[in-house]
């Protein structure tokens with residue numbers, strides 16, 4: 001048979017438009033909406049429920065095992081978790097894993113992953129939707145109470161974190177996980193192109209911080225939505241709430257070994273997981289120091305891995321409020337008090353440096369100082385208190401060190417607070433300093449406590465000050481500009497472009513909401529993969545392009561080759 005006709009046909013095929021097919025999702029998922037935040041106002045039903053849940057925990061000391069491949073393991077290396085606002089009150093004993101158990105957990109994760117990654121997306125998603133519903137209903141008050149007790153959150157802070165944000169993480173992830181599985185829309189004749197969204201090859205080490213129960217749950221569980229298996233190392237000081245979350249994952253039907261709950265000393269865990277050739281990813285949230293250490297460890301061991309581990313890290317911040325002379329004073333005052341002092345300044349996004357024009361300073365100072373003096377500090381179980389204690393002795397000492405330095409520095413004037421007392425709990429008074437040096441270390445370093453430092457600038461230098469804001473700290477997490485001058489806002493956004501991953505206009509630097517303001521920063525604040533967004537989930541898939549020919553190849557040469 002002559003090759004010419006088929007060559008001509010091939011040529012004609014090249015000239016014809018390619019066929020296009022439009023794919024539709026195989027399944028649809030319930031459209032996610034943010035979980036409504038309950039008020040816990042006096043007399044409300046939810047107030048009564050949370051009081052009961054707190055009452056149920058009185059005198060109770062939870063014993064927390066490691067859970068590896070679905071087996072609860074009580075190693076006997078017992079640690080204790082205390083309540084930060086009453087450090088004599090032990091709320092949990094937890095068992096530390098050793099190196100061998102961490103390695104066993106890696107083996108279990110790899111084993112469990114085989115079946116889990118072959119499980120269709122909708123079945124994995126169903127578990128996540130179930131987890132969200134269990135938290136929203138049956139376990140809402142238990143999750144809140146364990147977060148209040150263990151991490152010292154007031155009821156509203158526990159609600160927005162441990163229930164609302166966790167629920168949002170899970171429900172939005174289900175939708176985002178589907179959205180990210182886009183398919184090629186162009187197919188040449190007799191070719192079908194597909195993308196298979198594989199889990200990563202290996203296991204994921206999820207290492208979470210103390211300050212958000214939701215972050216623990218998100219780091220521990222969410223990568224598994226895409227078919228992965230994790231080792232979740234919770235923070236020592238968030239153990240009780242994180243254990244409560246883990247039990248909910250289990251009850252929702254997450255198969256054994258998909259998430260392995262592995263309390264362990266941080267450095268031992270870090271060293272052991274990075275020693276494994278099967279390390280496929282690190283999902284970390286915590287301090288920049290710990291993250292850099294982990295990154296260096298993986299870098300040093302890079303030649304030992306089967307694949308390049310994905311490294312995601314969300315870290316610290318030195319978040320600012322910049323006030324322009326055109327700003328609304330009361331808005332600045334209320335936002336700054338909340339931004340700086342809610343949860344004792346222990347949100348990574350907490351406002352900790354502030355720039356105020358001379359013309360507004362007297363009014364802003366007087367109002368902020370008056371409110372700060374009114375703030376009640378004490379046990380969150382007493383609903384009159386606005387903030388409780390900082391997380392532990394180490395943090396208390398670190399913050400006290402900053403107060404000692406500031407109280408004796410010529411560059412800083414104490415306006416409110418400035419004292420701390422750890423006789424019962426780790427209490428630090430909400431504190432405001434004014435500095436004469438915009439680059440004083442209180443304007444640069446993350447303190448992670450209720451300490452706000454203010455620099456007052458001449459009104460005429462507002463634009464020049466933006467560069468000072470931009471270049472003062474190594475972080476780039478959150479920041480806010482308060483102004484009613486649109487051109488100034490525009491200018492600020494340009495100069496401060498890389499100073500914040502979450503930028504606020506006329507609002508506080510804290511309080512991002514999943515699905516609305518994807519969260520994360522760059523510079524020293526991390527890899528900015530945006531928790532709660534599709535970009536975070538994307539890190540946990542390794543797409544495979546599949547090209548399938550639906551008819552055989554009929555020739556080996558080209559029309560351009562003369563016969």
Ligand SMILES: NC(=O)c1ccc[n+]([C@@H]2O[C@H](COP(=O)([O-])OP(=O)(O)OC[C@H]3O[C@@H](n4cnc5c(N)ncnc54)[C@H](O)[C@@H]3O)[C@@H](O)[C@H]2O)c1
Pocket residue numbers: 207208209210211212215233234235236265266267268269270271285286287288290291293294314315316317347348349446448477519520521525526531
């Ligand atoms: N950017 C964000 O989204 C975000 C969110 C929450 C908290 N944070 C940051 O987290 C910090 C507070 O959290 P923290 O005090 O729990 O942080 P941390 O760095 O002390 O601890 C975080 C986790 O790392 C573990 N760890 C410690 N050393 C380790 C090692 N060598 N190897 C492996 N794991 C190790 C800890 O046990 C803990 O589980 C603040 O800096 C805050 O800004 C950032």
Ligand SMILES: N[C@@H](CCC=O)C(=O)O
Pocket residue numbers: 211212346347348349509510511512513519
């Ligand atoms: N989502 C939180 C930050 C989490 C870090 O601690 C906020 O925006 O306040």
